[in-house]
Amino acid sequence: MASKSREESKEYVLKTAKEHDVKFIWLWFTDILGMLKSFAITVEELEGALEDGMGFDGSSIEGFARIDESDMVALPDPDTFQLVPWRPREHHAVARMFCDVLKPGGEPFEGDPRYVLKKNLKRAADMGYTFYVGPELEYFYFKDSTGTETLDSGGYFDMTTMDAATDLRRETVLTLEEMGIGVEYSHHEVAPSQHEIDMRYTDALTMADNVMTYRLVAKQIALAHGVYATFMPKPVFGINGSGMHVHQSLFKGRKNAFFDPKDSYHLSQTARNYIAGLLKHAPALTSVTNQWVNSYKRLVPGYEAPVYLSWARRNRSDLIRVPEYKPGKENATRVEFRSPDPACNPYLAFSVMLAAGLDGIENGYQAPEPIEENVYEMSEAERQKRGIDTLPPDLLEAIQLTEKSEMVRKALGDHVFQAFITNKKIEWNQYRTQVTEYELKKYLPVL
Numbered sequence: 001m002a003s004k005s006r007e008e009s010k011e012y013v014l015k016t017a018k019e020h021d022v023k024f025i026w027l028w029f030t031d032i033l034g035m036l037k038s039f040a041i042t043v044e045e046l047e048g049a050l051e052d053g054m055g056f057d058g059s060s061i062e063g064f065a066r067i068d069e070s071d072m073v074a075l076p077d078p079d080t081f082q083l084v085p086w087r088p089r090e091h092h093a094v095a096r097m098f099c100d101v102l103k104p105g106g107e108p109f110e111g112d113p114r115y116v117l118k119k120n121l122k123r124a125a126d127m128g129y130t131f132y133v134g135p136e137l138e139y140f141y142f143k144d145s146t147g148t149e150t151l152d153s154g155g156y157f158d159m160t161t162m163d164a165a166t167d168l169r170r171e172t173v174l175t176l177e178e179m180g181i182g183v184e185y186s187h188h189e190v191a192p193s194q195h196e197i198d199m200r201y202t203d204a205l206t207m208a209d210n211v212m213t214y215r216l217v218a219k220q221i222a223l224a225h226g227v228y229a230t231f232m233p234k235p236v237f238g239i240n241g242s243g244m245h246v247h248q249s250l251f252k253g254r255k256n257a258f259f260d261p262k263d264s265y266h267l268s269q270t271a272r273n274y275i276a277g278l279l280k281h282a283p284a285l286t287s288v289t290n291q292w293v294n295s296y297k298r299l300v301p302g303y304e305a306p307v308y309l310s311w312a313r314r315n316r317s318d319l320i321r322v323p324e325y326k327p328g329k330e331n332a333t334r335v336e337f338r339s340p341d342p343a344c345n346p347y348l349a350f351s352v353m354l355a356a357g358l359d360g361i362e363n364g365y366q367a368p369e370p371i372e373e374n375v376y377e378m379s380e381a382e383r384q385k386r387g388i389d390t391l392p393p394d395l396l397e398a399i400q401l402t403e404k405s406e407m408v409r410k411a412l413g414d415h416v417f418q419a420f421i422t423n424k425k426i427e428w429n430q431y432r433t434q435v436t437e438y439e440l441k442k443y444l445p446v447l
Contacts, residue, residue: 009078010050013097017043020083023092027054027074028212029099030113032419033063033291034345036212038096039074049076053102061101061111063423072109074099080209085178086220098209110415113347117208120351120411124358129250129257131354134184134201134334135211137342138242139218140235141165141193145228148236150193168229169195172221179217181210191239201247204350211346233290233341234297241298243305244342247323248353249334250274259333265313265370266325266333275320275335276367277360278353279309282319282339284405285352286391287398287424288412289340293431296394298341301376306338309389310371317375319391339391348412348420355411395431399424 004012017025024040027049031037037060041049058072076097087094101112108115124131143149151165165188173183182200189196197218199210215231222229234241250257250270258271267275290299298305311320321336340349359365368387375388392398399421402408409417 004079006078009081010047013050013078013081014047016081017046017095020089020093020095021091022083022095024094025049025076026084026094026096027076027099028096029061029074029101030212030345030347031061031063032111032113032345032348032416033423034113034212034343034348035063036216037061049074050078053099055104058101058109058111061109062419064426071104073102073104073106075102082179082213085175086217086224098212110413111419113345113416114205114208116412116416117205117347117351119413120354121204124250124354127358127361128252129358130252131204131350132201132249132251132334133204133207133350134199134247135207135340135342135346136196136198136243136245136247137211137214137231138189138194138196138244139229139231139342140191140242141168141195141222142228142230142235145230151227152188152193165193165195168221168225168227169197172218173197175217175221176210176214179213181213189240189242191236194240194242204354208346208350211342215342231342233292233295233343237297241305242342243298243338244340244344244349245336245338246340246349246353247334247336248357250357251331256331256333258335259330261330265322267322270361271333271335272367273360273363273365274357275311275322275360276365277356277358277363278320278335278337279311279367280365281352281356281359281405281407282309283389283392283398284401284408285356286339287395287402288352288408288420289337289344289349290391290398291344291395291420291424292341293395293427295341295343296392296398299339299391299393307391308375308383309391310375311335311367312370312372314372318371322370348416352408352411355407359407395424396428399428 022043025046026038026040028036028038053073053075055071055073058070076099080098082096084094084096100114101109103109121131141151169186173186176183184198184200186197218229258268260268299307301307306319310318312318313322319339337353392401403421
């Protein structure tokens with residue numbers, strides 16, 4: 001459908017809506033923090049919405065840092081039209097479309113995360129590249145949203161007894177496929193009640209839409225079964241948190257720009273420059289890929305979450321891993337960035353990773369030597385000697401690094417850059433002033 005003109009896509013949407021007796025269409029967009037926003041229109045308004053968009057209050061995009069009400073227009077992207085499988089089909093079906101957010105005059109709104117990603121993809125396209133990503137989102141099932149009681153005690157790739165979670169995962173995969181989202185793998189993860197569904201590699205804009213859909217579908221299916229699915233990065237102390245490793249590559253036409261048959265790692269100079277850009281900017285973009293106070297409870301040594309700025313082929317303690325090359329699979333050559341978590345805003349996260357990599361290519365940054373030893377086991381002195389730095393340890397430091405980064409500012413644009421930082425400072429201040437259970441247990445009896 002992507003190759004159709006907008007007119008053909010609009011015709012297809014109107015025809016499909018009629019054929020399936022669609023009564024309501026959910027118009028979806030995302031706020032700066034990656035929260036899905038939605039309002040519904042009836043099928044009678046569909047043609048007008050596709051033509052001119054629908055007005056709404058744009059301050060809902062700003063996250064916690066709400067500004068005065070402002071009129072915005074949500075213009076549906078007809079290529080994202082899908083029936084919603086968990087709503088009744090027989091009579092008055094429901095469909096959804098993602099929207100681009102415009103100003104009343106019709107020009108793009110700089111605060112729309114989808115527009116931010118489109119702008120970065122255009123920069124890549126101007127350099128001759130298409131950006132492909134394949135994120136692996138982990139999540140937990142709990143009995144409900146008020147606690148962390150697990151549904152099973154399985155581990156990595158366990159074939160757990162035919163419990164609720166197996167059916168939940170199966171139903172989630174089937175629902176995603178019904179909504180046009182290809183799934184490669186689904187399996188039990190390392191921690192009890194932790195699962196992973198990997199979507200098939202595709203272009204970054206489609207994938208960001210897919211991530212938003214996936215998170216909603218996982219939660220919706222869980223809800224229908226009376227349980228709760230969460231993408232919170234570290235819900236349980238002492239066991240692995242949930243990550244979103246992002247496999248990424250650049251293509252020139254049908255050719256993978258990251259592949260070089262002569263290189264010992266089968267990586268082109270382009271790929272090595274891209275890796276160097278990611279490593280150089282990783283600390284500054286961490287507040288975007290790991291944007292919550294809780295994200296930094298996952299980014300600690302020892303739980304499969306990478307904190308050291310290094311890259312390698314096999315090593316799971318490195319921030320960037322290059323999956324082993326298989327002959328005949330040139331197109332699968334890619335780099336895997338392992339720090340992001342599944343609670344980020346995918347439009348902004350893909351934007352800053354791409355911008356960092358492109359910066360590496362444009363400026364010819366040289367990647368350091370790969371580190372195949374386990375970085376966790378090195379002493380602090382050895383890491384320093386080898387120049388292995390770390391990601392920021394908490395949200396405050398992450399925000400401070402982002403604030404100084406010209407690369408992130410350029411990637412996000414001034415509006416989102418300022419609003420994002422304002423949002424994160426509000427969150428940090430709310431967190432900083434809390435008195436936690438930990439403090440009460442530790443200090444109240446003795447002080």
